[in-house]
Amino acid sequence: MIWHRRPLCGLDLETSGTNPERDCIVTAAVVRYGGGQPTAARTWVAVPEFEIPADATAVHGWTTEEATAQGQPAPLVVAEVIDALVAAVDGGHPVVVMNAPFDLTLIDRAARRFGVVPLADRVTPYVLDPRVLDKQVDRYRKGHRRLEDLCRHYCVSLDGPAHDSKVDAVAACDVTWRIANRHRWMQRKTLAELHAAQEKWAYQQNASFRDYLARTPGRELEALDVRLDWPMVPAAKAAVLEEHRGAGPLAAMHAAGEIDSAEYHYCTRERSTRAHAVTADGGRKCWGCGMETAGNQ
Template sequence: MELNLKKPICFFDLETTGINVAKDRIVEIAILKVYPNGNKESHTWRVNPERPIPLESSAIHGITDEMVANEPTFKELAPKVYALIKDSDLGGFNSNRFDIPLLAEELLRAEVDFDMKKALSIDVQTIFHKMEKRTLEAAYKFYCDKDLVDAHSAEADTNATYEVLKAQLDRYPELENDMAALADFSSHIDHVDFAGFISYNEDGREIFSFGKYKGKLVDEILENDPGYFGWVLNADFPLYTKKVLTRIRLEKLNTKLS
């Protein structure tokens, strides 16, 4: 079944120096952009992370320091990456928890004002786990009856993810071929930021989901305890979390001024 798209969707996969969203770096990125008319374009880049790649990470994806020594940095690639994804929804395998948050950090670090407000995110892994509880290799075999060659290469994983989602729509008639519905089905807890430090309450207002102010309204805490905002900005929180807090604070100030 082909995807019912109202706008382009970019399936993407990252290979990285590690799994810390706030600190690790991209060493390879593959993007498969699918348009509503069925056209596709694919791009894969190796990336110089400007730091040593741990041996345990190289053992997984096979990319070593020597292989990326002469490749562009992510800051150099960021304009091309952003130009591809800025008008699109995003799809991936475990992308809501890892790839999208880490990509957001890299884009913000490169001074690209990345925001997911207008984009949907469809996590094929979540759909798979809700339906079958398996890994990507098993998903590819189960849904597509193919062996995943070159697993843990960004390009192979990206194309497999795209094929699995189409096969999932064929297999499960209860899944709606609509990106908003798939994004909702593949989401976890509804967080404002990617890392899950800020969530929504039942009234749709932003609340802290950690620390001493867990469950408290963000705008009220930022007004009553301005030092807490400063502490978060100076602490080791993801850049996107800091961006969200700054937005909420500015919206509160603008409301008061008006």
């Protein structure tokens, strides 16, 4: 049976912010969708690890007080969400995640903070990301591609308010199913083939956007936050991401006086803005590729 006729497993997290390396889960949902079966869902509210900022509350509606009063301990929530995903993967279901590198990276880092075995250390899921799929099949369509935008484009009705974990998880599955139903060649691919293809497509899509930002005056530093990894940023790359945000080895070397400064410059080899160590004579060494530029040039 082709994959889009079998159940899909949807995951959605609502969080305290937009940094998957540091922010925490507020609510989570894992749903079973399609395959001729009724939609089923498990939902969680987590006691936040820290104060939920007002701008995050404005998105999903949860305050620190409400989440604390209604939530379960965050380590338990993380463990149960991962258990639910493992069960789905063991059952042969792909995991549908809108903007997968955010949710999957965030829950990976949360698991590592709490001493929970991360999802990636237990199973290797086939992931379907409607954001990547939509960009691939309709590259030049103008406008935003947030989940609510994709729902409008593919005529998916939200069964409740946007930014509710269960509503968004179901909607992501519905959008993914409709993309595959409209583009039948996707149905003929195995989940392994489609996962591998998305790795390539996501890299190309994000690299193109990163390079656009790096070339655009006034937006160069935004390129630092564009992630090329899909479906998750490996934990080993966290140090490089921290470096980009001024919290890594170059910043520490600067503070210790080992280098004169740590600055951001456009790297011609990597075609992106990267952190550089700068010496007193103006020489630079790219933290990304290691290329050195002599001083006074």
